[in-house]
Structure formats: structure tokens, C-alpha cells
Amino acid sequence: MWWFSKFPLRRDLRWPCLLLLLLITGSAARLEAQDPSSSVPSVEFGRDIRPVLARHCWKCHGPDAAARQAGLRLDVRESATVVLPSGGQAIRPGAAEHSEVLRRVLSDDPQLRMPPRESGAGLTAGEIEVLRRWIEGGAIFEQHWSFQPLVRSRVPMHAAAPAAWSRHPIDAFVFSGLADRGRHPAERADQATLIRRVWLDLTGMPPTEHELQRAESQSWEQIVDECLQSPHFGERMALDWLDLARYADTDGYFGDKPRQIWLYRDWLIRAFNLNLPYDQMTTEQLAGDLLPDATTEQRIATGFNRNHMSNDETGLIDEEFRLEYVADRTDTTMSVWLGLTAGCARCHDHKYDRLTQREYYQLSAFFNNVPERGLLVGSNAPPVLSVPSADQQQRLAVLQQAASEARSAWQPQREAARRQVEQRPLSAADVPGVPAWRGAIMVSLDGAEDAAVRAVGTTVQRVRGIAGVAAKLDGTQHLEHSAAGLAFDGPWTAGVWLQPEKSLNGVWSKVESTGARRGVEVIWRKGRVLVNLVHRWNESAIEVVTREKSGGSGWQHLVVRYDGSGRAAGLSIFLNGLSVPVEVVRDSLSGTIDSTEPLRIGRRDEGLGYYGLLDEFHWLPQGLSEAEVGAWFRSERLRGILERPAAERTAVENDWLLDDWVDFEGGSDLRQARAATRAADAAVAEMQSQIPLTLVMAERSAAEGRRPTHVLERGEYQRPGEVVEPGVPAMLGGWAGELPANRLGLARWLTTGAGHLAARVAVNRLWQQCFGAGLVRTPADFGTQGEPPELPELLDWLASEYRDSGWDTKRLLKSIVMSETYQQSSAMLSGRSGGDEVWDSENRWWSRGGRFRLPFEMLRDSRLRVSGLLQPQLGGPSVKPYQPPGLWEEVSYDGESTWDTDAGAGRYRRSLYTFQKRQAPPPGLLLFDGPTREKCTVQRPRTNTPLQALQLLNDPEVLQAARTVAETLMETNGERERIERVFRLVLSRPVRSAERSSVSGQLAKWRISYEADLHAVAELLEASRKELVGERLGVVGADSVELAVWTLLVQSLFSLDEAVVRR
Amino acid sequence: MNSDDRLAKCVKRELRRAFLGRSTAALGGMALATLAGDKQASGGRAGGVSRAKRVISLFMHGGPSQLELFDYKPGLRSLHGSELPESMRATQRLTGMTSGQSAFPIAAPFSRFRQCGGNGAWVSEYLPRTAGVVDRLAIVRSLFTEAINHDPAVTLLQTGHQQPGRPSFGAWASYGLGSESANLPAFVVMISRGSAARPADPLYARLWGAGFLPSNHQGTLLRAGVDPVLYLSNPAGVLRQVRRGQLDLTRELNEQQMERDGDVETAARIEQFELAFRMQSAVPELADLGGETAETFSLYGAESERPGSFARNCLLARRMVERGVRFVQLYHRGWDQHYNLPSDLRLQCRDVDQASAALVLDLERRGLLEDTVVVWCGEFGRTVYSQGVLEASNYGRDHHGGCFSGWLAGGGVRAGQVWGETDDFSVGVVRDGVHVHDLNATLLHLLGVDHTRLTWRFQGRDYRLTDVYGRVIDGLVRG
Secondary structure: OHHHHHOOOOOOOOOHHHHHHHHHHOHHHHHHHHOOOOOOOOOOHHHHHHHHHHHHOHHHHOOOOOOOOOOOOOOOHHHHOOEOOOOOEOOOOOOHHHEHHHHHHHOOOOOOOOOOHHHOOOOOHHHHHHHHHHHHOOOOOOOOHHHOOOOOOOOOOOOOOOHHHOOOHHHHHHHHHHHHOOOOOOOEOOHHHHHHHHHHHHHOOOOOHHHHHHHOOOOHHHHHHHHHHOHHHHHHHHHHHHHHOOOOOEOEOOOOOEOOOHHHHHHHHHHHHOOOOHHHHHHHHHHHHHOOOOOHHHHHHHHHHHOOOEEOOOOOOHHHHHHHHHHHHHHHHHHHHHOOOHHHHHOOOOOOOOOOHHHHHHHHHOOOOOOOOOEOOOOOOOOEEEOOOHHHHHHHHHHHHHHHHHHHHHHHHHHHHHHHHHHOOOOHHHOOOOOOOOOOEEEOOOOOOOOOEEEEEOOOEEEEOOOOEEEEEEOOEEEEEOOOOOOOOOOEEEEEEEEEOOOEEEEEEEEOOOOOOOEEEEEEEOOEEEEEEEEEOOOEEEEEEEOOOOOOOOOEEEEEEEOOOOOHHHEEEEEOOEEOOEEEEEEOOOOOOOOOOOEEEOEOOOOOEOEEEEEEEEEEOOOOOHHHHHHHHHHHHHHHHHOOOHHHOOHHHHHHHHHHHHHHOOOHHHHHHHHHHHHHHHHHHHHHHHOOEEEOOOOOOOOOOOOOEEEEHHHOOOOEEEEEOOOOOHHHOOOOOOOOOOHHHHHHHHHOOOHHHHHHHHHHHHHHHHHOOOOOOOOOOOOOOOOOOOOHHHHHHHHHHHHHOOOOHHHHHHHHHHOOOOOEOOOOOOOOOOOOOOOOOOOOOOOOOOOEEOOHHHHHHHHHHHHOOOOOOOOOOOEOOOOOOOHHHHHOHHHOOOOOOOOOHHHHOOHHHEOOOOOOOOHHHHHOOOOOOOOOOOOOOOOOOHHHHHHHHHOHHHHHHHHHHHHHHOOOOOHHHHHHHHHHHHHOOOOOHHHHHHHHHHHHHHHHHHHOOHHHHHHHHHHHHHOOOHHHOOOOOOOHHHHHHHHHHHHHHHOOHHHHEEO | OOHHHHHHHHHHHHHHHHHHOOOHHHHHHHHHHHHHHOOOOOOOOOOOOOOOOEEEEEEEOOOOOHHHHOOOOHHHHHHOOOEOOHHHOOOOOOOOOOOOOOOOEEOOOOOOEEEEOOOOEEEEOOOHHHHHOHHHEEEEEEEEOOOOOHHHHHHHHHHOOOOOOOOOHHHHHHHHHOOOOOOOOOEEEEEEOOOOOOOOOOOOHHHHOOOOOOHHHOOEEOOOOOOOOOOOOOOOOOOHHHHHHHHHHHHHHHHHHHHHHOOHHHHHHHHHHHHHHHHHHHHHHHHOHHHOOHHHHHHHOHHHHOOOOHHHHHHHHHHHHHOOOOEEEEEEOOOOOOOOHHHHHHHHHHHHHHHHHHHHHHHHHOOOHHHEEEEEEOOOEEEEEEEOOOOOOOOEEEEEOOOEEEEEEEOOEOOOEEEOEEOOOOOOEEEOOEEHHHHHHHHHHHOOOOOOOOEEEEOOEEEEOOOOOOOOOHHHEOO
16 A cells, blocks of 8 residues: 555545445455464554544544533543443443444444534545454553654664674664565675765765765765765765755845855754764754853754744734744654644644644744844844854954044044144135026026926925035925926936835836836835836836935935936946946837926826935936036035035035045045045944854843743634743653753753653654655654554664664664665566566665655766866855846846856855755756745655756756866777776766667767867857866867767766666 | 457557557547536536536636626715625625724725626626626626635636646646647746736646646647747758758657666657657647738737737637647636725726737637636635725725626536626625636536546545535536
């Protein structure tokens, strides 16, 4: 029944074939397989009865008190066997015919039949039969297998076991399991396959040519040890753990802003490389901050439970999301360490496992004392830790010293300059004025405009302006100029001073509010300027937006210049006298933009108003040079200040005067001293920005006190009930009194009090790493709804071994990969059992080596490694290798996030260093079943889709790796030798003769095609190096047709089943 | 071999095919047979209608104002500027953006409404083309949701849960019904940007993700540009005959490999490469509008000439359902009118009105409307009171989950009606409420799927699109 377990519809057994099949091969059949010698197979509660009761009965008659029907509880023997008021018994041990349960499941009467029709399918005949036999046998309830104490299993000695399968306990368990079923293990895989296999499993990459050669002369144990000692071991181990830890480089919700927590990722790699015992890893990740004299490293480790998402959406309800973070930590911690789906109990008692809602909140209380908020403001939600390296600390001190010296040198000069400025006889009259441009209009916004200007809406307030007074607007008023005679189709320039208060403002416009929306509009949006010149909206228009957000607060001078060309390139935007880069959103203008609308200052058409200050609007029918715009900016600013009596000038204005004086009047020494100070301050700021932060756990201060934890009715934040203390579920055994009632206590309890379960869950993952599937096929669910293991004794032996060795991870992995079981061939040969079907095709009895499609990261890393492109250094900030452009813009807030591909080594780092944006994860990762990292992921699916094929065939990154391998091959002379070498490079094995002739045949055909089309050769070689950076560029020298065809050959080999499947 | 053995063998083979993901259609067929076949178990309802085979979802991302578009409240005109009665606020959860407001002035809808169609439905002047096809629509004014912020609200509507992690509707459809096309994905997503000045709110991969379903059910993003599907085009300089040769070589070596190792998954991989090769012509054929007539372009509006526009995406959506794509998800961004409602809302309507109506008409004249459901809605509605100061011509509305409007058309929908009613202030539903779970349950029902039976076991629990909620709204379904 292996395939049923994965099949989603197994409880919808209405399809006749399925039903039939269930009867043929249902649990009764499995019982026979279990014990072929006995004619009456034994019934085991955990294996045979619990799943039936859980599936059909416990939803209404189980642990959830709130959902319990008729007061009947069938998950506890005392309740199930109690004599009911009616005199009957739900279960009468030893007397199935007097047990109400059996009568109900057999009943035809819809009133009596259980389970009720609307709650799903009834019991199968096979299920009813085992239930009957179990009751007859005394209805013994046993504790769920995974909650039972861990006892080191006795290693079986099977009489038929050959010597090779008798030495290692793993092999003894597996052999015995197979032999009991009349089967035997597969033969050992060939050495080349094994070398590649163990390299992939333990380092995440295949060996290089050189490593392969060395391994061929080493013993298996030497090869294994080399992998375990490799620094890439830690990276391989971290890869899976990062899925569990839901690690990402962004916050995930809403704006999905970047965060810094990569130090946690690096801690993880180090911890695995140092072989930190699992119990210690547990303690440091969950409660490193609470350890006595916690080190920086230990505090970084607590980032584990800060990897949850954080929400920055304005308007969210703070407590609702804060509690979401607490729940995420609780659920993740339970999933990772105990393989339990605690989340169900957030709203009600667990339906299947004995976890009450109250216990859930007791668990969550451990994680509910972080000094944090639900609404994220800014980036990097506190608590955070700043972690300068020794080098950074030293460099920062040096820079700070330099800055302080520069300031000391500059201050007296500045003071002297300030005195000179104060005594300067300069007046507004000395400053060159804004020219009186021909045909220009001027709206001073001081309330004394000419007849062409009228105020619309509420009264305009006047406040101190850039020159004289300015208009203060709040969206309810604007100024209109008749704009008679102004032509917008030719060249023009318009400028205005502004100091906006809100994020979205209509600055000025001359545009129709309906219809074609013909005209011009200038909008200020969150520090960016949008300018639209429209003939017909959306169809015929120029739309541009400034690329960078304006950093300044205070007055800004915004000038828009258009040359009348009808092209976006003819539209320029200047801020404070300087041209700023723009992004062209639309460039399709064909037709006039002139309209009969008035010119509106402080409004977009009839809608969007302006909020804040506006002053000194000019429009002139000509284009200005950048120098002229610069002079305009300066003169208007300077004159405005100088027109005021010195005593009335503000500090900002005085600083501006001083800077202007230094720029235009002060000597070069003075300018240098100022520049030196600014540069030194900038260097300090830059250094400070480089010091990494990392999100960490912390407890609220004693002054704040512990945050009370409430049971939340239906899990809702606004329905707090009873206050609970931190605690652990009773079903997992007690809480040792000496443990502190905080995260540190919880962490210790996980590997002691709950160590029996934690060890089973952990070794199951390690087994999965080496076989592609766990001994327990539901690694995320060790509860009653999960699947029990076929070889529980093996699981328990491994778990005891792990725990008793002091949670030594490398030792356990070594033990697994040293076994004969691990080294079996993974071929799925039919006929070993005589039929045409593969016996045990899901490998539940470990009758073969593991065989599974590699995750995206390993596929990519393998290509980088065999091509020699890989930059092998460990750790550091996340990197951005090549990805197709535009993916972030498509989904990010207003399209404002952009993936900027790294220019150097960042392109060739291992994939676990790739920047993980939750909103738009790396595309290849998504295609190959990678998670978004929004939640803890215990197991990735493994699908096989055409989109994966397209990535392998067409991703420029794959092509460039192929080309790089091809360049290496050019060093080898002779086609035969090259083929030999490329198979070793890409597939880590010698080529077979049939393969050689297939390859040769294709190469010959491709050569003919390309020799006839040298243009295509050039294109291909260009495409294959386009994304390459660094010294690889330009290393050609070889015959270009040869390079082209070998590039494509390597690319084909990269996409072979053998290259993407670990076998 | 007796007949039972033969049956068992046939089932085994089918299951293996499904398990390998080699033939999603086989899985889909089975899922459908199992899900809809048992009328008794699902209350005698599912399976009966099943007119629809496909869905096109026109998602107005940001939350369009129901007050200006469909939920006609003429009585508010005389209350403009007056304070919203306390009784109308007491039951509503307010977002942090307006909960601190000292006043909640009623903002009367600024748009005019017209009665149109055989049933005299009131539709906004900003949606004239939609008004023109109103007899083909079921306008729903009584949608509601608990969520009051974009991220949770969109996630709830499209995945059935406010928190991330669940499969999206399209993924469920792909899993439950499979694909009708051999060369195109079952679930396709397209995004267009709105004309509003207001910044567009973010989208997330999760909204078309497969959640815990196998990843082959995730939506494929179709983008405007040279590579409509990621990695679709051959790298420059790869000659077609050489690409064929590469595939032949890969197949040959893979077959030799399969001979040695006997893994049927290898055969599946060979097939995926062939399918990819076919996709390389099928997708450009889909995106090539050369064969569309000028009349069609004018039906969808001039915007449909522009790649990446909503109108273009509507036209592409029609081409997709013609070619058997199961679920087409369009997003039009920019409906979040916290301020600047009057001018931005007009622009947004203008982006979508003609093309939405054209899609319905175009499907109808091609005989596709009968088995395609079109659904038009956002993630929530907007408040009757003004966010911030109420001004004469410029103000905004905050998020509002208590009621919002949308429409359904096509396969099995009882068209020509207005469903549900809200109170005089458009604050809450007073009749025939349709929770987002009910909407999803009804859409699945139209596809012939019982929403309580389309499940996937994950971490010990059977999950479904509608979580543990949802009921089919019979009144929206043609009898």
C-alpha cells in the first residue's frame, strides 16, 4: 500500500476501483505480510487500530473537549469502556458483539450508522475486521509509538545474513526486515556512483575532477571522512535547516522590506562544521541569550526564532500580528524539534493528539516575552544585535578619529567664514536675479498675483516662504492661472519651490479631468516626481518618474523642462538645480498636449490636491540649459534669504548662506576643509552601515515585567481568556522541576524530557538526507495522524545511538553512510521478485539505495563547481547572482524594488547565499519546488515539470557554466579524450561506449549545422558569455565552432536525468 | 488473471501515473470523478451543475470602492459631510489608519449611477461598458471578509486563509481538475499596472503558489516581453535543428540510463523535455495576436494593442481558455484609494471597464461563456466615511471588510440579477451575505467540485480551499 500513503484522495474511496483495491490490499493484507507464518495475524493498537479510530472517530469522540459528541471519548480506554447510562458499552473488552462501536459502524440505519454519512466514508471491511479482533483481544490501548520511552533496540541476527550485512546494526535491521519478507538487499553500487552520491549527500556538490581522482584510490571511510571534514559540509547541512528555520532576507508581509539576519545563517554553517552537539545547537538557537555570560555567537543563534515574517502594513492591528509572531515561533519550534503540528490547538483542543488548547498557550508563553511590536516600523524589527568584526571595530575607530580631526580643522575656519558672511555687505541687489524671460508667467503665491490668477476653494494660508511668503495648502484649495496663450506643444520650462507634507500631491497641472485627459500634470509621490504629458490617456502620452527618492526635507526647487520633441528623451526633471535620472514609463506621445484647461497650481485636474508649502512658480516658453536652471535655483534661494533682515533668518537659511559663500567666495583651502569634513563624516556613516545587524531573541526587561499569556478563544487576539504560565504538554512527559520556566528551560527540556521524541525526529531527518525519504514518511508529523515507520526498531536504535553519543551529528551521519544499506545500488530493477512490477517501489524497506531529484540549490551549485566558476568562500551578506530582469518590479510595492545583479563574486557563490525575497523568491528555486520561506518547511515536494526542463535548457546561467566547462575541455586534445573527460567532469564517471557513439554522432551533426552558420556561432558564444564576469571573459582562443558545439553538449549533459537525480 | 486483478492493475497504473505527476490530466480526471460523483455525500448538490470548466479571475487589487461602483446609496447624498452614526461603527474593525480619527464624516458617492439591463441594476457611470453587459452578470453587493489589510485580505480571498502557507485557488483548480492543454500550464497569471497616481500595493508569489500542494500546480506568470514564460526562448545562436539534436541526445542517453536503472521517473523526465519543446511554440502562438481581427481589438479597446495592459491581458485570457488553460488569474493593480479617490477611481475604472465587458461578450460569441466563469472583484471594499479631511473634490476611503461588490458571469452563473443587499450606509450586509469562503465554495461548485471534498492531507490534517467554512450560494447558480 505504499502508494496510497502519498495519494491525496485515499479517504475518498467511492471510486469502485479504489474500493476494490483497498479490499484486496488493505490493512488486512498488510497484517498478513507482517506475520506470514501465523494464520491469525496479531493486531497492534498503534499500527492497526489507532489510525482507524483517529480517522473515523476522534474528530467527534477524541481529545477535543469542545467538539466531543454525546460525551463519548474513544481515545482513552477508561472512557471508551465505561458503562453508559443505557447500560451498554462503547467498547466491551473481549466482547465485540456487545460493543456499541462495532454495532454502529456495521449499521445500515442512517440514524445509527457511524461515522455519520456527511462526515465522510465509512470503515472498510478490513478495518472493521481488525477492530473486531482488537476488541476480542481485550481492547488494549497503547501509548502512541513516538511518545513511548526510547529504548535501544536489540540488534537482530538473521541466520541468512551474509557477513557483510551482519557487521553494521543498520544493515542487520534492514536485512532482517527484508528477509522476513522473502527479499534480499540490492548489490553494492559501483564506486563512481558511490563517490558522487556521498559527495552530494554530505557536501551538496559532486567532487571536482581532482577530488574524484583522489577518491578513486581511497577507502570508503577515507572518502566519507573527507566529506565530513569539508567546510562545504556545514553549507549542505544548513541548506535543509534554513527551510526549517524559514530563513529569508526580507520581512515577507506587505512591503517585504530587506532585513539583516544572515549572521544567523553563518552561525548555522559554523555550528554544523564544528559538529556542535544537537542539544547544544538546540539550546543556543532557542535560548542562547539566556545562557549565563551569553557570547555574541550564542545570541546570534537565537535568530532562529526571529526568522518569522514581520508586517509593515500601515493600519494593521498591532496585537494581532505580534501574536502571529508568537504563534509562528511556537508552531515552528514544535515542528522542528518534536515533529508535532501544534498549530491546530491554537483555536481548539487538538483533534487527534492529546494537546489541549490550554497547553498550546502554555507553550506559546515561552515565546511571548520578547520586547517587540506587531507593526514593523523601518527595517530590522528589534531586538537586534550589532556585530562589528574586530577589523570593522578598528577601522571605525580610525575613521571616527579622522572625522573628529577633520571637524577640528574645519570648525575654526567655518567660524571665521561665518563671521565674514555676517559682515558681508552683500544684499539681494547684488545677486543676479532670475531673468525676465520673454513670454514667461510668474505666480509668486504670495496673494498679490495679477488678474490672470484666482484662488479656488478654501482660503489660502500664507507663511514664510522661499522669498517673502508662500502658500500653505491642505488639499482643499489651489490657484488657477487662465494660461491663455501658453503653448505646451513647443519647448517650455516650469519651476516651483515646494515643501510637501503628505506623500501624494498634485503639484501643478494643465489637464482635462475626463475624456482623453489631455494636458500636462506634475505629481509628487513619496519623494518621487511623476510627469505626464498626455494626448490620450494610456495610449498617446509621455510618462516619466524620477528614479531616486528625494532625500531632502525642507524647500526643494522642482523644474520640469520639455523640448517639444514628442519624445520622453526630451523631458527633463531638475531638483535643486541638478538634473535627476528618470524612468520612462510610457513614450508613445503622438498629438497635441494642449488643452483649454486652466493652469492649476496645487492640484491635479479636479482631484488630487497639494498638502504643504508652494512658492514662486514660473513658466516660460523655452528650454533652459542645466547651468541656467542651476543659476535660477541659486539666485532665487539667495535673494530670498538676503531680502530678509539678518536677524530674521533661520538657522537653515544661515547655513545655506554660509555654504553658498564658501562655494562662490571662499578660497580653495576653505572648500577643501569643508570637503574633508564631509568626506570623513560620510566615511564613518558608510562604515557604520557596513556593520552587520542581526535579529535576535531577548526577554522583556524586569521593569516591564513578564507579558501575561492568555488562552485566546478561537485563537483570536481580541478574545483573551484565562492567563496561563509557561508549560509543556502532558502527553510528552513532565517538566523537570529544576528547569527554569523560560526558553532556556524549554530548550533543555526538548532534548531531555522530550528527548525520546526529539531524537527520533532528528535522526529521521538525517536518514532522509541520505535516502531521500525518512524512516517515518511524514517527517512533519510524528503525531497520531502521521505514518508510523516500517522499521521502528531501526529508528529507535538510531535515536538511542544519537542521544547516547551526546547528540553527535557527524558520527551518526558517518554511521549511516558507512552501512551497506546506504551503499546499495539505487536501480529499480523489476524482476527481482519475478513480476514486472518493481517490488517496494517507494523503498519503504530500504531494499535499494536512495534515488531522488536534487533540490535546485544543489543543481546550481554542482554546475558552478564542475565548471570551476564557484567562489567557495563561506558566509557573508546575501548575494544576487543572475536572474531574469523585472521580476521584483512586477510585484513589489509600486514596482520600486529592483534585483541588482552582483558585478563580481556574488554571481558564483553557493545558492544558500542567494538573497531570499519572500515575495519573489529566485525563479529557479520556485520551479524546482523550493519554498517561499514564509513558513517552516519540513519537506519539499519533488515534481517533474516542463518548466524545469525549460530552465535547464535556456537559463543563461546554465549556458555560461556549460561554456566554461567547454573551455576547459578545449585544453584536452582529441574528441575521444574530451568525451571521456566531460563525463567525468559532469557525471563523475567514465563514459560508456554506447554513449560515446551517441555523443560523437550528434557532435558531428552540430558541427555541420554551425559551420554553415557562423553568425549563429558568434551569437551563441556571445550569449554564453554575456552574463560572465571576471577573468573568464575573453578566454577563447579555440576554434569557435568547436567551442559552440561542446558548450551545447555540456548543457545537454547538465540536463540529463543522471545529472539532476542523486542515485 | 481474473477481473479483480486486472482492475487492481489498472488502478495501480493510473495511480502511478498520477503519482509521478506525469499526467496531471489523469489525476484531475480522477479527482473530478471522485469529488463530484457522490451526490449523496455532498448533500446532493455537487456534480449537478458543473457547467464551467474554466475560470478567469479579474482581480482588482487594492479594494475598489463599492460605493462609487455598484452599491447604489442615493440616500447618502443628503448626509454628505455629516458624522457616521456611532451605531454604524460599533461593529466594525477599523484599521490603524483611521481608528484614531476624531471624526468620521460620511462621504457621499461622487459618481452618478444609471439603471441598466433587463433587471434595472444600478451601475456607476464610470463603468459604462460593464453596464452594457449587465444582463450577463450576477452583480454581488454582499461580499464580505474579516480581513481589513491588503496582505491578509488578498491572501484570504485567494488561498482561504489570512496567513501564508495555503495553496491558491488556481493551484487547487489545477490539482483538482488538471489541465485541458497538453502544451500550456493549467494555471496562468498576468499582472497589469493601474493608472492611479497612488502607488500600487505589493503582490506575492504565494498568491499563485501551490502552498503544500505539489509545486507543479503553482501558477505560471505570463509576462509582457520577449520571454512571456521564464526561460521559454532558446539562447541566441541555438539553431533549431541543434536544439532538436540536443533533445534527441538527451533522450537517447536517458533511455540508456533507464535501461540500466529501470526508473520510470526517467521516462517522465524525457516527456517533460518534449513538452517543454512543444511549449516553446505553443506559448508564442498564444501570445501572438497577429490573427486577431481589428474588430476584436476595437472590442477590447485601443489599450489592448499595448502589451502588459489589462485589456491586452483580457484578450490573452480569452485565448488561453480557448486553448484549455484551466485557471487564468489577472491582477490589475492600483485600487487602494485612501485619498485622491475621485480622480484615481475614474482612471482605474477606465483601465478595466471596456476590456472586462469585452471579455464577457467575446467569450459569449465564441460559445465559451457557457463553460467559463468570469469573476470580477477586489479583496475588500471601502469605508463610507472619509479617511482624513473630507474635501469638496478630493478625499479618500479606508479599507472596509464589512461589505464589498463584485460580479460573476458565465458557466452556470444565474445572470441578470443583483445579489445581496447592504444597509443604508454600505457598512454591513443585511441580506444574502457572501463571505469570501462562500464565493470560493460557489466558484468550485460551478466547476462541479464540492468544496468540502477537494482536500489535501498535510501534516496530519485534510486541508481545503475553504478551510472549515464556506457554503455554496445557490441563488448565484443557475438551476
